[in-house]
Amino acid sequence: MAGTGPVEAVAFDYGGVLTTPVADSLARWRTTSRIDAQSFTACMRAWIGRKAEPDSPIHELETGRLGMTGFERALAARLLRTDGSRPEPAGMLADMFAGLRADEAMWELADELRARGTKVAILSNSWANTYPDRLHDGRFEPVVISGEVGLRKPDQAIYRLLCTRLGLPPERVAFVDDARPNVEGARRAGLHGIHHRDADTTRDALLSLLESGAAAGPTTSHPNEETRA
Structure with a gap:
C-alpha cells in the first residue's frame, strides 16, 4: 500500500x-467535414473504449507503432460522410485537432504551482500531434509523450516512467487528466488522480491537495466527482 506524504509534483495531460476541450474540436471537425456521427462513435468505441483490443489503431498510434498516414487511412476506411461517401484521409488528424486552443487559466495554474516550489510535468497520449513550442520552454519537466516512449495511458508503465523521471515515488505525484480512465489508471499506480473539468475546480482541488499534505492518500478525487458505476 502506498504511503502518504506531501505532494511535490503535478503532471498535466495536454x-x-x-x-x-478535445470534444469541442472534434465536434467542429465532424460538422465541417460532414462526418456521420454514428460511424465516428462506433469507431471510437471499438478502438478506444474500455473493451477495445490492445492493438487497436488508436493504441498503435499513441505508442508510436502506427504512423500518421497509416492511421488516417485506417480511420477514413471506418468513417462515412453524411452523404454515404468516405472521407479523404490526408490531413484528417490535423483537421480533427485544429480547433484546440490554449486554456490560459491552466497555463497560469502551472506557473502558480512552479512559483510555490512544486514541480510540474506533462504526461500526454499523442495522436501524432504537433505540440506548441511553449510546452518545451522549461516550464514543464519532464515532458512525457506516449509516442516518444512507446507507452500509453492508462497502462501502469507510463505512470511509473513519469515518476522515475520526476525522481519521486507515486504518492508524491498528482496527475490531472480530462479522461476518467487515465485518472483511474494513475490512481491504480499510486498517484493522486484529479479528473479535470475546468480550470477553477482543478485549481481548487490541487491547492487543497498540496495544502493538506496529501493526507488523503493516492485516491484524491476532484471536488464533487461522482462515483463511477
Missing part, C-alpha cells in the same frame, strides 16, 4: 487540460 489536450483537454492545457487546451480547450
